[in-house]
Amino acid sequence: MPLDQSFVGRSYPASGPYEVGREKIREFADAIGDADPVYRDTEAAKAAGHPDVIAPPTFPTVITMRAQRVLIQDPELGLDYSRVVHGEQSFQYHRPVHAGDRLVTTVYVDGIRAAAGNDILTTRSEVTTEDGEPVLTARAVIVARGTAEQQPAGNGS
C-alpha cells in the first residue's frame, strides 16, 4: 500500500535530550577506525579550539536514527521496516558536536513518494541544544523496497 501523503509536513516532538559522552565518541571513532586525537584527547581538542573532544562527522546518526525510529515505527504510517533500506543521507553542520552537549532532535517528514514500486520517504532531523542553539541538520531518504503496490509473488526475495 502506498504511504499516506498526509504525513508530509508532520513533525514529531523533540526527543528527550541525548547527552554526548566522551567514551561514546571514542567507541564510535574506534569503530570507524579513525585515530584523530580530537576525538579522544581533551587537550588535543582544546588546542584545536574546541571546548572538549568532538564527535566524528557521522556520529550524529547515533542520535538521529534513534529519533527517526518514532516516525519509521509509527503504526499509522504503516512502513514495513523489514523492507527498509537507506537511500541517501546528508549532514549540514552548524557547529561540531562535542562531549557534554545535551542535544534534542525534531524529526520532520519532508516528502513521501512512490517510484518503481518502492515507497520513498524523505526526513529531516533538526538537532539543537536544549537551549535551542542549532547544531546540525540531517536529511535522510528511506526506501521501503516493493511496498508501494502489490508485487507479484516471489519478487524481491
Next chain:
Amino acid sequence: MPVLRYDDVEVGDQVGPVAVPITRADLVRYAGASGDFNPIHWNERFAREVGLPDVIAHGMFTMALAARLVTTWAGEPSALVDYGVRFTRPVVVPDDGTGATVEFSAKVKEKLDGNRVRLEVSALAGEQKVLGRAIAIVRLAGRLA
C-alpha cells in the same frame, strides 16, 4: 583549525586512493557503536531471506569511512561543513576470512567563497560504485596573517 590552507588547494587535486578492508567483525563493532542492529548487517540467514546476496555493510559505515579520508586530508574534522551521499549499491561482506575492500578517493571540484572547497568522493567495491553524488564541502584555513 584546519591544517590545510585554501590557497594551497587547486581544482583537480586528488585525495587518496585509500583501500579499506571491511570484515564481519568491523560490522559488529559498528553496529554496537552506532546502535544500528538491523540484522542485514550481521545475520546472513536474515539477509538472504530479505533478498540480499549476503550480509551487507551499514551505508553509514561506508559514509563514515569516506568522511575519514576527507577530514584526514583537511587536518581537522570540524572543517567539514556539509556532507551528503547516495547509497547506490550495497557493500557485500562475506564471512570468508577476507571480507570486502572499499577503495576511497576524492577530488577537489570547485573552490568556493569563505575558504570553502567542494570535493567529490568516490567509493568503489571492486568495479562498483557504492556511493553516488558523494559531496563534501570543507572550510579550510585562510591566508597567513
